[in-house]
Amino acid sequence: MSLLKINNLKANINGTEILHGINLEVNKGEIHAIMGPNGSGKSTLASVLAGKKEFEVTEGSVLFRNQNVLELEPDERSKMGIFLAFQYPVEIPGVSNMNFLRTALNEHKKYRGEEIIEPGTFLKLVREKANLVKMDPKFLSRAVNEGFSGGEKKRNEILQMAVLEPTLAILDETDSGLDIDALRIVAEGVNTLRNSENAFIVITHYQRLLNYIVPDFVHVLHNGKIIKSGTKDLALELEEKGYDWIIN
């Protein structure tokens, strides 16, 4: 069943068109990988889906669970089930990770008409989820991402995903800056969370991540358009030959 349907999506930043008409359909239970050279528009696509204001959508539509989300604020999209794992997670001094996560989860619960979670119950839940990404609990009481290493920040993204349980998670170069061990832990986290009701879009430069998170489809984004789609074998081919053979 269709979860996300992107139709001829065009987007500008400061008057320059970055996305020149993206078409993509993601069904429940699927993992899609998006690859492509630097500057091809991968991160822009992720930001537009999450609702970043700096980008102006000039054409096309994004249907999430059959609802056009382009007019919605980022928090509304989040509560509907869209999650963006940032390429560069933002440091927020003074806001504790724990407080941040609990506020976010409670907003989701309120949206769904559920009771808000008690601090004690939440603590138990978040410890359990932190264990999933092998995150030291001491990071929970620290300010959001402040002074975290690159790897810790990425784990924190996956932790947030595990707590919020989105139906569509977009991982924007989650593998960048990760060593092999951290990569495996992050991938295991994703694999544990995946089920027949949710879907993932994994943006990456390298085939390596796809050894751990096995995609159903691989798309090549170039110059703001998807120029080729295939199965996981396409990623292996790209690893071997680079992008030139498709682009030219």
Place this chain on the structure above:
Amino acid sequence: MNLIENIKKSLSENILNLSDLEQALKVGLPNPKTESWKYTPLNFPISNYEISTKEINSQNIELFKYVERFSKENDIPLYLLNGEILNVIPNLTKTNIEKQYNYFIKDFFYYLNQSTNKEIYSFVFDKSSENKNYSFIVGALAEDDNFLANTSLSFVIKKDTEIEFDFYFTNFTKKSFLQNNYFSFKLEENAKLKINILEDDPNQLNLINNFYLDLSDNSQLNLSVFAIDGIFTRNNIQVDINGQNCDALLNGLYIGTKKNVVDNHILVNHNKPNSHSNQFFKGILEDKSRGIFNGKVHVKKDAQKTNAYQSNKNILTSADAQIFTKPELEIYADDVKCSHGATSGFLQENEMFYLMTRGISREQSKSLLLKAFVNELIQKIENSNYVDWLDKKIDNLI
């Protein structure tokens, strides 16, 4: 000026210092050309104000019931209404004003204050006063708009004494009122003083607060000032470090809303070597409010091995809000460590976006970020009676 005429008419000569009144007239009100008032508009019609002659007696103490929300065991309150003391606390004497007061800047408000204060109340605190919390509640009461009162108090903290003061400023009516307050403190050798100043009154209270602090050898000062939600607030805080091995910490938080004006003028004079001072001020300016911060550190020629730091950070939440910040260092000694800096900006869009992508609304993200910004300062008064209340008050405001 109507104000001066009004005072002459209202007060009999035996309680009035006429020469100071004449002097006030001569010096005149600060105007945009007065350097230290350049960015601070008097947003109330001061020249038409009258001096409050309302009869004040100890019955009025009933008014102060509200302060009980802060009371704790060992709390000793002192109530002042329109400049008059309502109750008696230990350690109180009256002294001649001139001895204590020659340090303040001689401007219009100084002479105005002096004109109605021939004698001032003076307190001496020694070891026997320790382990109690002293609250000074400075209230205003008038039956009509545009009244003012002058308050003067002087404090001596004796050698080796450690003490904590809370100051509250409030208006009991919704009539516009100006409090023109002068407080001086002498810290003797090895004295430790913690002062929390709460300026939070939204009831038409205009506030001019002067704090002068004189530090002797090995004394320590820890002062926090919270200027939130007042219509007009001007703080002049001057610290003279007249001894060695002193420590002066000055923390401040100001929040401007609506069309309010909030101004902190800070001066730290390092007159002797081997002391440390730190000014740490943060401001949030919302709506059409205006903030002014002027923090000056003056290191005299003989004040070698001084460590003096200063920081002022501001967040503006509206395009119509304004901040005028001026950190100043003036150093005449050659072996010192000093730093100063000021920042101002809007809320970080990337931080807002990050929080929002997790399902937190714009409004809530904004208050999370602002709360994080002010927390650093609130944490510094953790032992005070009103920290929880202040916390909630700020929550409501931002």
